[in-house]
Amino acid sequence: MTTGELPTTESQLPESLRETLPGHHYTEPGIFRLEQATIFEAGWFCAVRSADLAKPGQFETVQIGRESVLVTRNRSGAIKAHLNVCRHRGARLCTEESGEVRRSFQCPYHAWTYSFDGELIAAPNLNAMDDVDRTQYGLHEVHVREWLGYVWLCLAEEPPSFDDTVIGDVTNRLGTPDAIVGYQVADLKLGRRVEYDVKANWKQIVENFMECYHCATIHPELTEVLPEFADGLAAQYFVGHGAEFGEDIEGFTVDGSAGLAKLPGVNEDQDRRYYAITVRPQVFINLVPDHVVFHRMFPLAPDRTLVRCDWLYLPDVVDSGADIDRSVELFHRVNQQDFDACERCQLAMDSRSYASGGVLVPSEHHIVEFHDWVRERTG
Ligand code: FES
Ligand code: FE
Numbered sequence: 001m002t003t004g005e006l007p008t009t010e011s012q013l014p015e016s017l018r019e020t021l022p023g024h025h026y027t028e029p030g031i032f033r034l035e036q037a038t039i040f041e042a043g044w045f046c047a048v049r050s051a052d053l054a055k056p057g058q059f060e061t062v063q064i065g066r067e068s069v070l071v072t073r074n075r076s077g078a079i080k081a082h083l084n085v086c087r088h089r090g091a092r093l094c095t096e097e098s099g100e101v102r103r104s105f106q107c108p109y110h111a112w113t114y115s116f117d118g119e120l121i122a123a124p125n126l127n128a129m130d131d132v133d134r135t136q137y138g139l140h141e142v143h144v145r146e147w148l149g150y151v152w153l154c155l156a157e158e159p160p161s162f163d164d165t166v167i168g169d170v171t172n173r174l175g176t177p178d179a180i181v182g183y184q185v186a187d188l189k190l191g192r193r194v195e196y197d198v199k200a201n202w203k204q205i206v207e208n209f210m211e212c213y214h215c216a217t218i219h220p221e222l223t224e225v226l227p228e229f230a231d232g233l234a235a236q237y238f239v240g241h242g243a244e245f246g247e248d249i250e251g252f253t254v255d256g257s258a259g260l261a262k263l264p265g266v267n268e269d270q271d272r273r274y275y276a277i278t279v280r281p282q283v284f285i286n287l288v289p290d291h292v293v294f295h296r297m298f299p300l301a302p303d304r305t306l307v308r309c310d311w312l313y314l315p316d317v318v319d320s321g322a323d324i325d326r327s328v329e330l331f332h333r334v335n336q337q338d339f340d341a342c343e344r345c346q347l348a349m350d351s352r353s354y355a356s357g358g359v360l361v362p363s364e365h366h367i368v369e370f371h372d373w374v375r376e377r378t379g
Contacts, residue, residue: 017361018368023354026201026346031378032302035202036065038377039281041155044166046283046296047071048151049310051190052098053079056116059105060098063298064155069142070094070105071151074116079146081153082118082139093139114139148285149186149312150294166279173277180277182265183287188312189319191291192328196307196335200342201349202282202299203374205307208338209276209284211364218337221330225249225256226274232363242273252288254329259290260317280373286331290317291324293331303346309335 013019025031047062048071059072061084068084070093084093086107093105093114104121106113113122118139126132143154145162152166170180198205208214215222215229223230226243245252251259252274262271266289275287282297291313298306311328318324348354360367 017359018365020357021371022357023349026349027302029302034378041065043160044152044154044162046150047153050146050149050151058100061094072116079144079151080117081142081144086112087137088112170277170279182267183263183292184265185292189315190310191313191318191324192311194309196339198305198307198339199303200346201302202297202305204342204345205305207367208342210367213363218341219334221254222334242275245272253326259327260322261314262289
């Protein structure tokens with residue numbers, strides 16, 4: 001072994017260290033494609049906020065793995081999702097990220113027309129009912145579940161159990177199954193949304209979110225509000241007990257000043273505390289007494305991930321026009337600080353210096369569990 005080279009197997013590492021993934025896992029298109037197929041297209045993916053599709057015909061297109069998916073609300077009020085691919089010659093049906101159509105989706109190429117339920121309802125110079133079997137040439141449907149006010153989609157033909165793999169995963173992580181119930185996330189209203197276009201692999205973002213070893217270095221505002229984060233041991237992944245606000249802190253705001261109206265279901269144990277959960281593979285949720293911060297990640301390329309972050313409050317708070325700026329600013333800064341760090345690491349992933357990866361210190365050891373979860377799926 002040459003000087004400075006790291007041992008490559010766990011058995012060679014000192015007791016206090018664990019190995020990370022090697023650098024090319026964050027850059028290689030082949031590995032990213034495998035993750036798209038075996039992770040994002042195989043399990044449940046949190047795609048759209050239900051309230052963003054309030055009326056029939058409102059739609060959003062989202063990238064899940066290698067597929068573009070068209071999500072809309074039908075005339076009976078149900079959310080429907082289909083692959084965004086015209087069944088005639090394969091044109092992308094909707095190229096807009098979001099919008100609203102009145103009656104149907106019409107392909108801009110030869111004008112095949114589909115209902116909100118994905119049926120082929122018209123095709124020029126054809127009797128769509130007779131010449132084309134409309135059940136055979138309807139849009140390909142994608143499985144839909146709604147939970148916490150969001151639409152979760154699954155591209156697999158036989159989806160894994162939502163209750164076990166999503167709800168079960170969250171409640172296990174929080175320790176107490178009912179911990180999230182009091183926040184009544186589905187009843188909250190969007191106060192602010194910020195979109196971050198992060199030049200980093202999606203796993204960098206998950207790993208960063210899972211540890212707080214970096215908190216003292218890059219999150220001055222957050223560690224002021226949550227002093228226990230300054231010791232680096234409060235792994236976000238494990239904040240099942242809730243991190244307590246500092247003594248002089250009034251609310252979860254950028255300057256520790258008072259927050260907004262408390263969510264009525266938040267109990268005494270949860271008051272003045274911050275909880276964080278990762279919902280694999282692409283959701284992070286932060287719970288504080290007066291709001292919820294809900295992140296959805298959209299991995300777009302090996303080195304590019306879009307993060308949509310929603311700040312959710314009681315509907316009365318949003319409707320009253322209350323000032324939510326200081327409340328939003330705290331986690332917005334945390335996001336910027338985290339994503340800058342992820343981009344800084346991404347730059348080095350192809351370096352010879354990181355070819356066999358780096359190391360995880362004890363307060364980061366639980367990240368190995370995430371790597372094992374990824375490896376189990378990608379083989
Ligand atoms: Fe869509 Fe021809 S490709 S109508
Ligand atoms: Fe952080």
